[in-house]
Amino acid sequence: MTAGLVLEQAFNGLQFGMVLFLMAVGVTLAFGVMNLINLAHGSMLMLGAYFIAAAAQKITAYPLAFVAALMLTAVAAVLLEVVVMRPLYRMGHLDQVLATFGVSIAVNEAVIMVWGREAMFVAPPDWLDGTVALTETISYPLYRLAITAVAALAGLALWLLLARTRLGMRIRAGAENGDIVGALGVNVRLLFIGVFVISSLLAALGGVMLGPLIAVQSGMGDPLLILALAVVVIGGVGSLKGALVASLAVGLIDTFGRMIWPQWLGDVVGNIVANASVYILMALVIAVRPSGLYGNHAA
Amino acid sequence: MLLGLLLAVALIVPLLGQPYYTRLVARMAIFGIAALSLDLLVGYAGLVSFGHAAFFGIGVYCAGLLPMMGVQQVWVIVPVAMLVAALYGALSGLISLRASGLYFIFITLAFAEIVFYIAQGLRMLGGDDGFRLPAPTLLPGGASLANPVVLAYTMLAALVLAVWVARRLSESHFGQVVVAARDNETRLRAMGLSPYPYRLALYMIASALCALAGVGFANLVEYASPASMSWVVSGEFLFMVILGSAATIVGPVLGAVVFVGLEQLLSAVTEHWLFWLGIVLVLRVLLLRQGIHGLLAGGGQR
Numbered sequence: 232m233t234a235g236l237v238l239e240q241a242f243n244g245l246q247f248g249m250v251l252f253l254m255a256v257g258v259t260l261a262f263g264v265m266n267l268i269n270l271a272h273g274s275m276l277m278l279g280a281y282f283i284a285a286a287a288q289k290i291t292a293y294p295l296a297f298v299a300a301l302m303l304t305a306v307a308a309v310l311l312e313v314v315v316m317r318p319l320y321r322m323g324h325l326d327q328v329l330a331t332f333g334v335s336i337a338v339n340e341a342v343i344m345v346w347g348r349e350a351m352f353v354a355p356p357d358w359l360d361g362t363v364a365l366t367e368t369i370s371y372p373l374y375r376l377a378i379t380a381v382a383a384l385a386g387l388a389l390w391l392l393l394a395r396t397r398l399g400m401r402i403r404a405g406a407e408n409g410d411i412v413g414a415l416g417v418n419v420r421l422l423f424i425g426v427f428v429i430s431s432l433l434a435a436l437g438g439v440m441l442g443p444l445i446a447v448q449s450g451m452g453d454p455l456l457i458l459a460l461a462v463v464v465i466g467g468v469g470s471l472k473g474a475l476v477a478s479l480a481v482g483l484i485d486t487f488g489r490m491i492w493p494q495w496l497g498d499v500v501g502n503i504v505a506n507a508s509v510y511i512l513m514a515l516v517i518a519v520r521p522s523g524l525y526g527n528h529a530a
Numbered sequence: 531m532l533l534g535l536l537l538a539v540a541l542i543v544p545l546l547g548q549p550y551y552t553r554l555v556a557r558m559a560i561f562g563i564a565a566l567s568l569d570l571l572v573g574y575a576g577l578v579s580f581g582h583a584a585f586f587g588i589g590v591y592c593a594g595l596l597p598m599m600g601v602q603q604v605w606v607i608v609p610v611a612m613l614v615a616a617l618y619g620a621l622s623g624l625i626s627l628r629a630s631g632l633y634f635i636f637i638t639l640a641f642a643e644i645v646f647y648i649a650q651g652l653r654m655l656g657g658d659d660g661f662r663l664p665a666p667t668l669l670p671g672g673a674s675l676a677n678p679v680v681l682a683y684t685m686l687a688a689l690v691l692a693v694w695v696a697r698r699l700s701e702s703h704f705g706q707v708v709v710a711a712r713d714n715e716t717r718l719r720a721m722g723l724s725p726y727p728y729r730l731a732l733y734m735i736a737s738a739l740c741a742l743a744g745v746g747f748a749n750l751v752e753y754a755s756p757a758s759m760s761w762v763v764s765g766e767f768l769f770m771v772i773l774g775s776a777a778t779i780v781g782p783v784l785g786a787v788v789f790v791g792l793e794q795l796l797s798a799v800t801e802h803w804l805f806w807l808g809i810v811l812v813l814r815v816l817l818l819r820q821g822i823h824g825l826l827a828g829g830g831q832r
Contacts, residue, residue, distance in 0.1 A: 268632060270765075318816055324632060325578050326815045329772055332765040333811025340805035457643060457761060464636045503651035510640040510647075514625050517637050521629045 235369040240486055242365070246375050248482020249382035253437040254459035255466070255474040256389065257430030263406045263469035264426045265320045268327045271311070271334035272434055272459070273452030279304050279435025280442045280451060281342050284351040293356035300439050301432055308431035312424050320423070335456075339449045350446035378440045385436055386475065389429070393471070402426055406469070458485075461513045467526025477524065481509050533693070533780050536787065540686055544679045552678040553750065554794065558787045559685035560746040563692050565770035565782035565789075567739035572768065573777030574700060575732055576712035577627075580635045581642030582767050584622075585615040585737040587759025589744020591649060594754030597665040604667050604675070604684075611745050612738035618645070619737030623730045642764055649756040660755020667749050675749035685746045689783070692739055696779050699735070708732055769811055 254276060261267045282300035290296040315334055319327050355374045362370040393399035404412045405422055413419040438452065445451065462481050466473025488508045493501030504511075516523065540559070544552040564586055571577040592611035601607065622641035629637050650658050666676035675681045699705045710718050711725030718725055748754050757763075766789065774785025792810065796803035 262632070268635070315812055315816070322815070324635060325572065325768070325772065328578065328580065328635060329765075329768060330812050330815040332769075333808040333815070335808070336762075336765075336811065337805050337808025340802050340808065344802050344805065453761075457639065460636045461640055464633055464640075468632055499651060499653060503648050506647035506651060507644045510643045513640045514622075514637065514644075517629050517633065518625045522633060 235366050236490075238365055239369055239371060240490055241483070242371055242375065242379070244483035244486035245479065246379045246382075246482075247486055248479040249379050249386070250437045250441060251455070251459055251462055251482055252386060252475055252478035253382055253433045254455055255462040255478050256386070256471060257433045258456075258459055258463045259466070259469055259471065259474045260402075260426055260430050262463075264402055264409075265316075265423050267316065267320055268324055268331065269316070269430075270328060270331040270456065271338065272331075272430070273456030274335050274338040275304060275308065275431040275434040276438035276441070276452035276455060277342065277447075277450070278307055278338070279438030280353070280447045281346060281351065281438075282435070283439045283442050284353045284447045285346070287353055297439060301435055304431055304435035305428050308428045309424060311431075312427040316427060317420075317423070335453070339453075343449050348449070350448040353442035353447060355443040374443065378444075381436070381440060385433060389433070390471070392429075398425070458509060461509050464523055465513050465516045467523030470523070470525035473523060473525030481512070484512060485509055533783065536784075537686070537690070540682075544682045549678050552682050554790065556678060556682040556685050556746070556750055558790045559682065559689045560743050560750060561767075561770060561786035561790055562689050562783040563685070563746070564740050564743040564767055565774075565786040566689075566692055566696055566779065567736045567743065568767045569771045569777065569779070569782040570696060570699070570732060570736045570739070572771050573782070574705065574712065575708045575729055577729065577733070578635050578768070579638040579736075580761070580764050580768065581622075581638035581640070582736075582740055583759045583761070583763035584642035584645040585619065585740035586744040586747065586763065586767075587645060587649060587756070588615045588618060589741035589746075590748040590754045590758045591655075591744075592741070593667055593745040593748035594661060594663050595655075597663065597667075602665055602668045604669050607667050608742060608745055611741040615741035615744075616734040616738040619734040620730065623733035623737075627726060627729050627733065639761060639764070642759060642761065646756050646759050646761075649759065656755070658756060660753060660757070663748055663752045663754060666752070667745065675746075676752065681746065681749055688742060688746070692742070693779060693783065695739075700779065704728060704731070769814075773814060 254272065257275070258269060258272055261269045261272070279300055282303045283296055286296040286299040286303075287293070290299060311334065315330060319330055322330075359374045359377050361373045363373050363376060364370045391399075393402060401412060401417050401422055402425075405417075405419065405426075409419055412422070434452075437455070458481065462477045463474060465481065466475075466477030485505075485508065488505040492505040492508070495501060496504060520526075540555050543555050546552075564582070567585075568579065568582045571579050571582070589611045592614060593607055596602070596607050596610065618641075622638070626634060626637045626641065649655070649660075655661050666674045668674055669680065669684065673680045675684060700709075707718070707723060707725070707728045711728065715725060744758070747758065770785040770789045771782045772785065773788055774781035774783065792807065793803070796806050800806065
């Protein structure tokens with residue numbers, strides 16, 4: 232394996248890790264602030280991808296379609312929060328798992344009802360269609376680099392929001408004790424809608440950007456959701472730092488694993504190990520640290 | 531009693547000579563066993579497993595693989611399936627049961643995904659597509675489970691046996707410790723009892739029982755594929771348990787009957803029945819809340 236190939240895979244792993252981070256951060260925020268397990272989070276990624284596919288058919292300017300897709304997801308997120316999620320915050324984990332699982336089944340079928348069973352395809356914008364020379368022999372798609380950059384920017388923006396703004400302070404306080412924040416005169420209802428919309432937008436951003444790379448179809452968000460859940464558990468539920476570290480680790484392990492394991496262990500066993508490696512890692516982490524790398528309390 | 535009435539109806543249906551309804555009864559009995567086995571964990575032990583389909587799938591694959599080696603006898607296939615499932619239950623339970631609450635939900639999901647990817651990766655067995663059962667499971671005396679009537683009666687008998695075992699288990703000293711660990715783990719520990727070995731034993735029993743349902747399912751659809759152990763199936767099992775209210779033994783069986791009925795009914799009416807199933811699931815949680823509360827005391831509350 233050449234140095235150039237390793238470099239290319241490292242970029243791929245980084246990009247995959249950052250998309251996972253966009254998913255995982257929403258899962259961990261929703262749990263940290265609203266105490267909500269949200270299995271419908273993959274649906275938000277899928278909706279983002281469908282919305283950009285639909286918007287791109289009507290709007291030729293990519294930035295406009297991009298914004299339109301995110302705004303449509305935000306509307307869907309507000310509706311979902313008000314109708315289904317809000318009553319769930321005070322219920323047990325089992326109820327949350329079942330209700331959000333129900334939402335994900337329903338949304339998966341709803342997109343089929345609207346857009347049909349056939350996969351949709353989205354073209355990346357022309358101005359991101361080129362490649363960048365990594366070394367003299369190896370070039371890398373500009374679009375994939377852009378995904379990594381946008382995801383990193385979104386992560387940075389989220390960190391600034393949480394660490395440096397009044398809203399962020401309220402969100403962090405809400406994660407500590409929602410009742411007291413409410414008693415101090417903060418509108419907790421609105422705050423929770425805000426957190427849910429931010430979470431959903433981050434997932435949708437992942438979907439919007441993945442659209443041109445993978446087929447846009449029903450259930451496309453589910454494998455990513457399950458990986459994101461693994462990321463959250465590995466990193467420690469509620470920890471943003473944990474989510475970042477675990478996302479990058481999982482992204483790299485998964486990407487390199489798909490290259491390395493089949494070479495070492497042969498096709499069949501190698502592919503199985505490559506597919507299951509993240510979950511094996513998760514089991515190992517839980518065996519050593521039952522509440523994840525950066526989790527300090529049992530959730 | 532409700533269960534007795536259901537059983538009476540179930541026993542009469544296969545005699546009517548309508549294969550569709552006979553298979554429906556078999557399907558209900560199979561999922562009844564699966565839901566019952568999950569209820570042992572969710573209802574009695576407060577352990578919300580989101581990976582129970584793994585054990586179902588292990589049963590399905592054992593029923594598909596053993597006939598390839600020329601083994602068709604039920605008294606070999608069922609014990610092997612249950613043993614393999616119990617072993618994987620022990621292996622995964624050893625680690626999973628160290629975690630609690632949210633972590634337990636996701637770690638069980640991870641262990642199920644591992645089995646799923648093993649099945650999917652076995653290309654000689656059709657990989658993602660799975661494979662057709664080479665031959666059905668045979669009862670002593672040569673009756674074949676490929677015959678819907680035989681299958682229905684066999685699975686009904688297995689269900690009755692499972693209900694009996696579950697009831698005995700819940701009344702035993704063992705069962706009481708498990709329930710006590712769910713309700714107040716601290717107090718149990720103060721009494722000098724560690725819940726861990728009890729939970730592990732229960733986890734293995736529930737795994738084995740679910741594999742039994744898997745063997746039945748393989749014979750019902752005459753097919754084995756990774757889809758039988760996907761996370762959606764795990765979610766459906768949980769739905770069955772909660773639909774009928776957990777920790778009651780009758781409940782999950784009822785839940786399975788209603789779920790299978792609903793599935794058939796909705797899919798007959800609309801192509802998009804999954805949409806409505808999802809809606810029903812959400813409504814069940816939001817509006818029909820009786821019988822669920824207090825279920826997760828211990829593991830569920832922060």
